[in-house]
Amino acid sequence: MEMPKKEELLREPIEHYDITAHNVVPVVEAMRNMSYSARDLSRAAEIYDRMLRDEQCAVILCLAGSLISAGLKQVFTDLIRNHMVDAVVSTGANIVDQDFFEALGFRHYVAPERFKAGLDDTMLHELHIDRIYDTLIDEDELRICDETVRKIADNLDPRPYTSREFIGEMGKYLLEVGIKTHASIVLEAFSEDVPIFCPAFSDSSAGFGLVAHQAARGKQPRVTLDSARDFLELTQVKLKSEHTGLLMVGGGVPKNFAQDIVVAAEILGHEVPMHKYAIQITVADVRDGALSGSTLKEANSWGKVDTTYEQMVYCEATVAVPLIAGYAYHKGGWKNRRPRRLAQLVGGGE
Numbered sequence: 220m221e222m223p224k225k226e227e228l229l230r231e232p233i234e235h236y237d238i239t240a241h242n243v244v245p246v247v248e249a250m251r252n253m254s255y256s257a258r259d260l261s262r263a264a265e266i267y268d269r270m271l272r273d274e275q276c277a278v279i280l281c282l283a284g285s286l287i288s289a290g291l292k293q294v295f296t297d298l299i300r301n302h303m304v305d306a307v308v309s310t311g312a313n314i315v316d317q318d319f320f321e322a323l324g325f326r327h328y329v330a331p332e333r334f335k336a337g338l339d340d341t342m343l344h345e346l347h348i349d350r351i352y353d354t355l356i357d358e359d360e361l362r363i364c365d366e367t368v369r370k371i372a373d374n375l376d377p378r379p380y381t382s383r384e385f386i387g388e389m390g391k392y393l394l395e396v397g398i399k400t401h402a403s404i405v406l407e408a409f410s411e412d413v414p415i416f417c418p419a420f421s422d423s424s425a426g427f428g429l430v431a432h433q434a435a436r437g438k439q440p441r442v443t444l445d446s447a448r449d450f451l452e453l454t455q456v457k458l459k460s461e462h463t464g465l466l467m468v469g470g471g472v473p474k475n476f477a478q479d480i481v482v483a484a485e486i487l488g489h490e491v492p493m494h495k496y497a498i499q500i501t502v503a504d505v506r507d508g509a510l511s512g513s514t515l516k517e518a519n520s521w522g523k524v525d526t527t528y529e530q531m532v533y534c535e536a537t538v539a540v541p542l543i544a545g546y547a548y549h550k551g552g553w554k555n556r557r558p559r560r561l562a563q564l565v566g567g568g569e
């Protein structure tokens with residue numbers, strides 16, 4: 220294949236799905252009387268709607284995998300804006316490399332079909348283009364994202380920060396400079412006081428920016444991350460909520476981090492109920508013993524998740540999320556929910 224120009228490959232941007240524009244309630248309700256993953260998905264959608272109608276329940280959204288680059292940013296932004304989510308636990312990549320990246324004015328692009336096979340990845344590397352399966356991203360623009368994180372760190376008081384605090388500063392930055400795209404999870408969460416936790420925050424563009432910040436500071440005071448206080452702050456979400464529900468997209472660290480706050484609360488001497496509701500959307504299974512595929516019923520053995528309203532949905536996220544979130548949005552159970560503004564309530568110690 221002859222070497223194309225970079226702009227020839229980065230010309231068709233990923234478009235984000237809008238749950239407000241498509242009423243999928245009849246589709247999801249029709250799936251209720253089917254079998255396999257269709258019935259599981261329909262039940263999960265009903266559980267999410269039930270979560271939103273439970274006035275005592277705080278909803279925690281967990282994000283793992285490349286979801287924003289895949290076109291789900293608008294879905295999650297709408298969930299935050301409409302008080303359908305009270306806290307977010309995510310990989311750093313979704314929040315920084317993808318959402319914050321787009322808020323700076325950059326985009327993800329549809330890859331031509333032949334690139335999914337991986338035969339042209341060396342050529343993409345030479346063009347400074349990164350590939351996420353069938354999606355392309357400009358590496359040079361990612362470096363700007365790294366540098367922006369460094370700039371934010373350079374302007375902060377040199378002390379330890381939780382990921383929630385630092386992402387809040389990123390939201391404040393976007394508010395000051397203005398976002399260059401239609402919507403941003405980081406900015407919307409900042410505006411709605413919805414805390415975002417990234418327990419592996421350095422495993423993202425934030426890590427590169429903070430490495431550059433710390434290297435430049437040498438032995439001088441510098442910004443650091445306090446992962447233990449991150450865990451304490453998320454545990455406070457549990458302590459300050461009568462009931463909690465998990466909407467988990469993917470698995471990994473966000474799933475474990477969110478489930479573990481029940482045990483952490485008990486270790487701190489509090490008697491708290493298990494997560495009352497739990498949904499996980501995943502394509503992982505139990506055979507390799509990894510957490511991403513472990514069932515929610517298994518989590519019950521650890522005292523983390525109740526089994527009355529739990530549902531595994533074995534489906535790829537870009538298919539399942541628009542249906543489950545769209546169903547709950549158009550059912551309208553969220554309309555009487557009050558914003559919990561948990562970002563104002565965490566961070567003050569046990």
